[in-house]
Amino acid sequence: MISQSREHTLLETIHNDPSRRVPVPQGPSYLTTPGAESIWDVVKSWAFTLDHKRIGVMYLVGIMTAFLLGGIMAGFVRMELWDGQPNLLGFLANDGEDPVTRAQDGYNQAFTLHGAIMTFLFIIPSIPGALGNIFLPMMLGAKDVAFPRMNLCSFYLWCFGALFFVGALFTTGLDTGWTFYTPYSTSTNTAVIAATMGVFILGFSSIFTGLNFVVTVNTMRPKGMTWFKMPLFLWGIYSTAIIQILATPVLAITLLLLIAERTLGIGVFDPSRGGDPVLYQHFFWFYSHPAVYIMILPGMAIISEVIPVFCRKHIFGYMFIAYSSVAIALLGFLVWGHHMFTSTESPMAAVIFSALTFSVSIPSAIKVFNWTATMYKGSIVLKTPMLYALSFLFLFTIGGLTGLFLGALSVDVHLHDTYFVVAHFHYVMMGGTLIAFLAGLHYWWPKMFGKMYNEFFASIACLLVFVGFNLTFFPQFILGTQGMPRRYAGYEPEFQSLHQMSTTGFVVLGCGLFLCLGVLIHSLLAGKKAPANPWGSGTLEWKACSPPTHHNFETTPWVGDPYVYDDFVYDPEIEGYVEVLPDLARGEVPAGAESEPSEA
Amino acid sequence: MIENLLNSANSLTATALPLAGFWFREAASENAGDVDFLFNAILWICVFFFVLIVAMMVVFTARYYARPGHSAEHTAHHNNALEATWSIIPLFIVMWIFGAGYWGYMNLRTPPDSAYEVQVIGKKWNWSFVYPNGYIDANLHVPIDEPVKLVMTSDDVIHSVFIPAFRVKMDVVPGRYSKVWFTANKMAPTDDGSGGEDMGGFDLFCTEYCGQQHSSMLAKVIVHESGTFQDWLVEASNWIDKTPPAVAGERLYKERGCAACHSIDGSTKAGPTWKGIYGTEEPLVSGESVTVDENYIRESILNPNAKVRAGFKPVMPSYQGQLKEREIDAIIWYIKSLSGEQAPDAWPDLPAEGEEGGEGEAPTDGEAAATDV
Numbered sequence: 001m002i003s004q005s006r007e008h009t010l011l012e013t014i015h016n017d018p019s020r021r022v023p024v025p026q027g028p029s030y031l032t033t034p035g036a037e038s039i040w041d042v043v044k045s046w047a048f049t050l051d052h053k054r055i056g057v058m059y060l061v062g063i064m065t066a067f068l069l070g071g072i073m074a075g076f077v078r079m080e081l082w083d084g085q086p087n088l089l090g091f092l093a094n095d096g097e098d099p100v101t102r103a104q105d106g107y108n109q110a111f112t113l114h115g116a117i118m119t120f121l122f123i124i125p126s127i128p129g130a131l132g133n134i135f136l137p138m139m140l141g142a143k144d145v146a147f148p149r150m151n152l153c154s155f156y157l158w159c160f161g162a163l164f165f166v167g168a169l170f171t172t173g174l175d176t177g178w179t180f181y182t183p184y185s186t187s188t189n190t191a192v193i194a195a196t197m198g199v200f201i202l203g204f205s206s207i208f209t210g211l212n213f214v215v216t217v218n219t220m221r222p223k224g225m226t227w228f229k230m231p232l233f234l235w236g237i238y239s240t241a242i243i244q245i246l247a248t249p250v251l252a253i254t255l256l257l258l259i260a261e262r263t264l265g266i267g268v269f270d271p272s273r274g275g276d277p278v279l280y281q282h283f284f285w286f287y288s289h290p291a292v293y294i295m296i297l298p299g300m301a302i303i304s305e306v307i308p309v310f311c312r313k314h315i316f317g318y319m320f321i322a323y324s325s326v327a328i329a330l331l332g333f334l335v336w337g338h339h340m341f342t343s344t345e346s347p348m349a350a351v352i353f354s355a356l357t358f359s360v361s362i363p364s365a366i367k368v369f370n371w372t373a374t375m376y377k378g379s380i381v382l383k384t385p386m387l388y389a390l391s392f393l394f395l396f397t398i399g400g401l402t403g404l405f406l407g408a409l410s411v412d413v414h415l416h417d418t419y420f421v422v423a424h425f426h427y428v429m430m431g432g433t434l435i436a437f438l439a440g441l442h443y444w445w446p447k448m449f450g451k452m453y454n455e456f457f458a459s460i461a462c463l464l465v466f467v468g469f470n471l472t473f474f475p476q477f478i479l480g481t482q483g484m485p486r487r488y489a490g491y492e493p494e495f496q497s498l499h500q501m502s503t504t505g506f507v508v509l510g511c512g513l514f515l516c517l518g519v520l521i522h523s524l525l526a527g528k529k530a531p532a533n534p535w536g537s538g539t540l541e542w543k544a545c546s547p548p549t550h551h552n553f554e555t556t557p558w559v560g561d562p563y564v565y566d567d568f569v570y571d572p573e574i575e576g577y578v579e580v581l582p583d584l585a586r587g588e589v590p591a592g593a594e595s596e597p598s599e600a
Numbered sequence: 601m602i603e604n605l606l607n608s609a610n611s612l613t614a615t616a617l618p619l620a621g622f623w624f625r626e627a628a629s630e631n632a633g634d635v636d637f638l639f640n641a642i643l644w645i646c647v648f649f650f651v652l653i654v655a656m657m658v659v660f661t662a663r664y665y666a667r668p669g670h671s672a673e674h675t676a677h678h679n680n681a682l683e684a685t686w687s688i689i690p691l692f693i694v695m696w697i698f699g700a701g702y703w704g705y706m707n708l709r710t711p712p713d714s715a716y717e718v719q720v721i722g723k724k725w726n727w728s729f730v731y732p733n734g735y736i737d738a739n740l741h742v743p744i745d746e747p748v749k750l751v752m753t754s755d756d757v758i759h760s761v762f763i764p765a766f767r768v769k770m771d772v773v774p775g776r777y778s779k780v781w782f783t784a785n786k787m788a789p790t791d792d793g794s795g796g797e798d799m800g801g802f803d804l805f806c807t808e809y810c811g812q813q814h815s816s817m818l819a820k821v822i823v824h825e826s827g828t829f830q831d832w833l834v835e836a837s838n839w840i841d842k843t844p845p846a847v848a849g850e851r852l853y854k855e856r857g858c859a860a861c862h863s864i865d866g867s868t869k870a871g872p873t874w875k876g877i878y879g880t881e882e883p884l885v886s887g888e889s890v891t892v893d894e895n896y897i898r899e900s901i902l903n904p905n906a907k908v909r910a911g912f913k914p915v916m917p918s919y920q921g922q923l924k925e926r927e928i929d930a931i932i933w934y935i936k937s938l939s940g941e942q943a944p945d946a947w948p949d950l951p952a953e954g955e956e957g958g959e960g961e962a963p964t965d966g967e968a969a970a971t972d973v
Contacts, residue, residue: 007671086815097868105812177809183774184757184811189913271775277758278773311664312672320683342760343771344778347709351702358694362687369686372653375660379672382665390657397653401646408697410704411639414767417760417807481623481639483764485807488815492803565672 236301395431420480471505531576849934
């Protein structure tokens with residue numbers, strides 16, 4: 001039973017007997033390049049680094065740039081939709097002289113760029129590539145991932161794919177939507193081949209990352225860390241990696257078929273040659289539905305770490321959360337047809353896909369209940385990462401529940417391809433994954449860069465993001481049920497007030513995100529030095545110094561229960577938590593030990 | 601009896617669920633009630649769980665926030681009974697939602713045999729609704745209280761028919777026929793019954809992204825009061841005979857999709873403008889040139905990619921089988937009138953009053969059109 005007296009005792013213990021402090025060996029930061037004589041040396045040491053943390057940081061810079069680009073496109077879309085007349089985006093257009101059709105064309109380009117950049121360049125690589133790369137090996141107490149060279153290769157593939165992709169998009173444009181549906185994509189004269197080649201390359205980057213993570217988790221767990229003593233972040237990333245390996249090749253094959261269709265006219269998807277355009281949708285969603293879980297599972301994984309730490313309480317229902325990640329990963333392969341209820345797929349197929357879709361909702365519901373239950377009788381610290389985690393719970397619950405409408409066949413017929421769907425997947429992808437990403441970014445920032453950020457302004461940014469997000473996307477649910485179709489450059493006057501609310505929300509959301517960026521950059525320049533364990537977390541990455549050394553751990557860390565916080569005490573002198581060793585000589589039971597029989 | 605019960609159930613849901621009007625447009629088809637009922641049922645389930653979770657979050661945060669003198673209590677790390685409960689109860693709820701959705705969906709996908717059939721052709725970026733006698737309209741006209749089945753196909757890319765007021769939607773795919781059906785039971789509140797140019801009607805949207813002017817691929821659904829539909833159809837089918845050729849051409853220009861790519865004010869869209877084009881000599885992609893006369897215009901309508909004007913892409917779909925001879929003539933007259941030619945006030949070979957079935961021209965051509973597509 002932890003109590004204030006216990007905290008006092010612990011604090012006294014470490015003051016009286018410094019040898020009871022678990023030491024955190026200090027060393028040179030992985031961010032510095034010892035022995036560098038010129039800026040060129042520094043650049044070289046980053047460009048050819050095999051350090052998973054540096055690769056993670058480079059990923060972070062890359063995906064944030066992509067996010068900014070995708071966000072600008074979202075801004076174009078929202079500005080065009082301020083009124084119902086297409087009149088703004090003519091400058092993005094490919095052809096045509098008439099101002100209205102040029103604006104329509106520009107709008108189509110803008111929403112395609114927004115969707116494609118956000119999906120392929122930002123959200124799929126975001127959490128695994130940046131945060132996963134840095135913290136997956138560290139949570140295992142390891143020096144690096146299993147295949148460091150492959151890891152670097154994965155990053156360069158991402159860069160190459162991104163350059164190819166963005167280059168193509170900005171020179172000849174792309175107006176197919178991020179889904180490349182045939183036969184539109186085989187008949188439009190925009191850069192479909194170049195863009196799909198870009199996605200193809202990005203897919204390999206994703207496969208490499210996934211493969212690396214699977215091997216790392218399987219072979220590099222430290223002594224004492226059995227599967228069910230792994231932090232839940234690892235379960236989430238591991239499930240994600242399995243999907244990345246199994247599903248991404250299908251996307252690659254599909255895109256190759258699309259390229260062959262365009263260049264050679266093989267006729268797989270062309271009805272005039274005996275092909276079937278709907279077949280493309282089956283192929284595409286066979287990847288892209290599991291990809292939805294590539295996007296959300298890592299987000300859930302972060303939330304499973306942040307909530308127990310900031311509630312100072314053991315995660316509730318570890319096994320259910322771990323198994324639900326795996327269940328989501330596997331069931332996620334069987335539900336792709338729910339994107340196609342109105343696509344002329346047979347009613348029999350639609351019914352089966354609908355039933356399977358509802359089965360995926362259960363593991364997600366389990367997670368939400370378990371996170372909420374973790375808060376019960378905790379000691380809830382409302383720091384920025386926790387504020388984002390609470391936002392996540394709120395927004396993801398809406399995102400998940402609105403999925404029930406779309407899974408229900410007869411209701412989906414009305415809602416399919418309307419703004420209801422747009423709102424639903426933004427609540428899951430942005431309200432879920434992006435918010436979880438921000439939670440993780442604020443949670444691990446002190447570890448990654450060794451600096452604390454301004455808590456007050458970071459919380460304000462979180463609040464702005466939360467309010468702005470809801471203002472942007474909640475009105476879109478109503479637009480959708482009222483019948484406003486997706487991907488419309490113009491609309492009828494009755495939709496205008498809701499669209500204007502949405503655009504206003506976008507501005508608030510943008511301010512929040514820029515404030516968040518400002519706070520983080522400010523911390524790099526002028527932030528206080530971070531202690532090794534500012535939040536009192538129990539996972540292994542916090543047993544390294546902040547920022548870690550090149551090898552992460554100078555001594556092998558001691559593996560305990562990742563969610564037991566009894567032995568951590570806040571030391572005001574270092575403004576961080578200190579882990580106190582149990583006095584084994586006196587027969588004290590280590591804190592994690594008492595829970596073990598019930599977990600096994 | 602059952603109808604009464606259903607009616608009272610409907611009015612009950614309408615009063616008990618005040619959110620309904622907020623979410624939906626007024627329902628105007630017989631099946632829409634089921635869809636709305638299920639939507640509202642799911643809505644209340646969602647509201648319940650959402651309030652539950654947010655309330656727990658708020659209460660826990662308020663009671664257990666970190667403060668001096670308060671620390672976390674050790675509680676069980678898991679509780680199989682509790683966790684099984686909150687897995688199984690949602691499972692039963694979603695099974696019910698699935699069942700209700702399934703039942704409603706099968707209704708939406710099973711048209712009655714007696715349904716009145718209208719063929720629909722989607723084409724960038726307009727709709728053609730082909731009635732059984734071959735008449736083609738740019739808007740969908742249906743009789744009230746009668747099941748109507750749309751048999752749909754596309755000439756180019758995938759489109760999708762969506763009528764929010766009827767709560768129906770179905771993709772329109774090239775190379776296959778898709779079906780959707782409904783029974784309209786209300787006229788649109790904005791429909792003035794005139795059948796005129798700016799008549800009201802329910803919105804019909806294209807909801808599968810189909811390229812540049814996707815958001816302009818709109819039509820209206822006009823519900824005709826009982827007994828007046830056939831009269832309307834006969835009247836509408838003969839419209840061209842009673843319309844001066846150039847005026848008819850103008851209507852075809854607007855209704856049959858020419859306007860999407862051809863301007864009449866001299867500006868260039870996907871295709872050349874029609875203003876002043878008649879009689880000019882124009883260069884072709886092949887390097888040759890052609891005089892824009894009746895024969896060239898006719899060829900461009902029926903086999904548009906045979907002689908493509910220089911500076912344009914071969915994107916125009918063929919109208920072979922979709923325009924009757926007289927309609928092609930009307931369009932030619934319209935184009936000629938845009939170059940200052942004087943068009944006749946009436947068709948020369950017809951008496952002023954078009955006799956239905958006299959020549960039999962319209963229906964015969966219409967059937968040909970229906971089988972060709």
